[in-house]
Amino acid sequence: MDTSTVxxxxxxxxxxxxxxxxxxxxxxxxxxxxxxxxxxxxxxxxRLPAERDLAGLLGVSRATVREAIRxxxxxxxxxxxxxxxxxxxxxxxxxxxxxxxxARLKKQxxxxxxxxxxxxxxxxxxxxxxxxxxxDEDLVYLGEVLERMAELAADPGGEHGAHITAQxxxxxxxxxxxIASAAANPYLIEGAEKMRRAMFLPVGAVFxxxxxxxxxxHAAIFDAIKDSDADAAEHHMRQHVEATRKAMAxxxxxxxxx
Amino acid sequence: MDTSTVxxxxxxxxxxxxxxxxxxxxxxxxxxxxxxxxxxxxxxxxRLPAERDLAGLLGVSRATVREAIRxxxxxxxxxxxxxxxxxxxxxxxxxxxxxxxxARLKKQxxxxxxxxxxxxxxxxxxxxxxxxxxxDEDLVYLGEVLERMAELAADPGGEHGAHITAQxxxxxxxxxxxIASAAANPYLIEGAEKMRRAMFLPVGAVFxxxxxxxxxxHAAIFDAIKDSDADAAEHHMRQHVEATRKAMAxxxxxxxxx
DNA sequence: GTGCAATGGTCAATTTTGTAGTCCTTTGAC
DNA sequence: GTCAAAGGACTACAAAATTGACCATTGCAC
Numbered sequence: 376m377d378t379s380t381v382x383x384x385x386x387x388x389x390x391x392x393x394x395x396x397x398x399x400x401x402x403x404x405x406x407x408x409x410x411x412x413x414x415x416x417x418x419x420x421x422r423l424p425a426e427r428d429l430a431g432l433l434g435v436s437r438a439t440v441r442e443a444i445r446x447x448x449x450x451x452x453x454x455x456x457x458x459x460x461x462x463x464x465x466x467x468x469x470x471x472x473x474x475x476x477x478a479r480l481k482k483q484x485x486x487x488x489x490x491x492x493x494x495x496x497x498x499x500x501x502x503x504x505x506x507x508x509x510x511d512e513d514l515v516y517l518g519e520v521l522e523r524m525a526e527l528a529a530d531p532g533g534e535h536g537a538h539i540t541a542q543x544x545x546x547x548x549x550x551x552x553x554i555a556s557a558a559a560n561p562y563l564i565e566g567a568e569k570m571r572r573a574m575f576l577p578v579g580a581v582f583x584x585x586x587x588x589x590x591x592x593h594a595a596i597f598d599a600i601k602d603s604d605a606d607a608a609e610h611h612m613r614q615h616v617e618a619t620r621k622a623m624a625x626x627x628x629x630x631x632x633x
Numbered sequence: 634m635d636t637s638t639v640x641x642x643x644x645x646x647x648x649x650x651x652x653x654x655x656x657x658x659x660x661x662x663x664x665x666x667x668x669x670x671x672x673x674x675x676x677x678x679x680r681l682p683a684e685r686d687l688a689g690l691l692g693v694s695r696a697t698v699r700e701a702i703r704x705x706x707x708x709x710x711x712x713x714x715x716x717x718x719x720x721x722x723x724x725x726x727x728x729x730x731x732x733x734x735x736a737r738l739k740k741q742x743x744x745x746x747x748x749x750x751x752x753x754x755x756x757x758x759x760x761x762x763x764x765x766x767x768x769d770e771d772l773v774y775l776g777e778v779l780e781r782m783a784e785l786a787a788d789p790g791g792e793h794g795a796h797i798t799a800q801x802x803x804x805x806x807x808x809x810x811x812i813a814s815a816a817a818n819p820y821l822i823e824g825a826e827k828m829r830r831a832m833f834l835p836v837g838a839v840f841x842x843x844x845x846x847x848x849x850x851h852a853a854i855f856d857a858i859k860d861s862d863a864d865a866a867e868h869h870m871r872q873h874v875e876a877t878r879k880a881m882a883x884x885x886x887x888x889x890x891x
Numbered sequence: 892g893t894g895c896a897a898t899g900g901t902c903a904a905t906t907t908t909g910t911a912g913t914c915c916t917t918t919g920a921c
Numbered sequence: 922g923t924c925a926a927a928g929g930a931c932t933a934c935a936a937a938a939t940t941g942a943c944c945a946t947t948g949c950a951c
Contacts, residue, residue, distance in 0.1 A: 391674030394692040416649030434652040458947030493820035562751035716918030
């Protein structure tokens with residue numbers, strides 16, 4: 376055997392150095408736009424800024440933005456309309472019937488579980504710290520979001536029920552991220568945002584049912600933060616997260632329903 | 634006033650879309666090499682793989698690797714030696730005397746606090762889940778690391794005390810990341826690694842003192858994980874992290890010493 | 892209806908970044 | 922002293938992004 380090969384034998388040397396993943400500019404743009412949509416900053420039906428504006432906001436050329444748009448379009452996330460009041464329109468989530476959804480969640484059960492394990496610790500700590508550190512501004516902001524959610528929960532919805540749900544969801548995201556912001560720990564903020572994005576699909580599908588339930592416990596969390604009661608804030612947040620986890624697990628288990 | 638400008642007035646529209654940060658290839662390489670060093674995969678005095686090998690491992694061209702090396706060199710992280718058994722050598726951390734260190738830590742006090750808040754929740758949950766999920770392989774691995782740390786703690790060190798400390802630190806990192814691995818939750822693994830990297834500087838400077846203390850509690854954590862006692866695992870981990878936080882805080886406060 | 896302005900669609904020229912391959916230089920071990 | 926294993930330097934090429942201009946479509950105001 377000659378000795379010219381680099382590694383001893385062909386055995387894999389477990390190197391502590393990983394390959395570089397050099398994303399292209401348009402991939403980063405895709406991710407950034409997806410992120411905004413997943414965090415509910417743009418709702419289905421909303422128009423994104425025009426290509427030229429996006430290029431400016433993102434700090435890349437228009438050509439790059441257009442590459443990204445092609446990807447998002449192919450993925451069904453946005454639609455492109457030409458002409459004067461055209462532009463980029465966020466699509467509705469492809470509606471999944473209960474069966475499809477359940478199959479999908481089941482396949483991702485393990486992943487969902489990981490997400491919730493992580494979410495639990497991150498959001499509980501965020502709630503605790505928020506109770507200790509929140510400013511008056513934080514309270515005003517959270518209060519407004521809560522108010523908005525209450526109105527949305529009261530709205531019967533009717534025809535545009537899906538849109539109400541989307542709005543509610545966006546507000547819910549703002550509430551949870553707002554708590555992380557009040558906790559003023561960048562690691563927690565980042566973690567909370569990551570959770571939200573990871574739950575985008577599953578939650579979007581499930582949450583239409585538990586709107587009103589959520590409101591009460593949100594209020595409890597808010598009050599605890601307002602009263603600077605860290606233990607209570609953590610407690611309620613734990614209940615809330617576990618309730619959400621359970622709601623999703625329930626959707627998975629029972630063979631009943633349509 | 635003409636209406637040609639895009640935004641109404643010059644007021645900043647708080648857009649939900651951030652600028653893209655398009656890192657160049659060599660920056661990613663710098664980060665990857667830094668990561669390996671900060672996680673203790675390469676200790677001071679160790680040689681990194683040769684440029685050509687690094688290029689292969691990282692999946693980039695040699696020119697790109699060389700750009701990265703120039704950055705790391707300028708930053709004092711590695712030294713370059715030409716000739717036959719030359720190559721890239723990891724430098725010792727610039728030794729900081731207690732005064733300098735304290736000044737530095739003080740300036741980063743807030744940041745350190747954030748790190749520890751986050752570390753606490755991530756590592757406690759990791760310990761808990763590790764107790765529930767660890768495989769026999771995990772136990773063997775953690776046991777080996779623990780063993781190694783015990784030997785290093787026993788070693789008087791003498792002249793090469795700094796090197797012993799570096800080795801101990803690397804083993805400590807392996808222990809904590811090993812627990813996160815045993816918890817088998819990718820979010821926790823990522824979080825734990827991020828913590829480690831963030832603590833690279835401060836810990837490296839402080840830890841020479843509390844080697845032996847750490848060993849006992851590490852053993853306690855290990856036993857709890859072995860016994861699948863989640864509560865105990867979390868409890869000991871909490872104690873451990875808090876002790877470390879305290880050690881660092883102590884270094885900050887007292888005017889004595891030096 | 893007409894025209895305008897806003898928007899996406901297309902293209903070409905240029906610059907920047909990264910790769911591939913070659914050869915040179917230094918240096919330690921045998 | 923020789924040689925092999927490094928880093929150093931250079932050239933030619935390929936790929937990715939930017940820039941800027943111009944075209945095509947469409948809805949709204951008049």
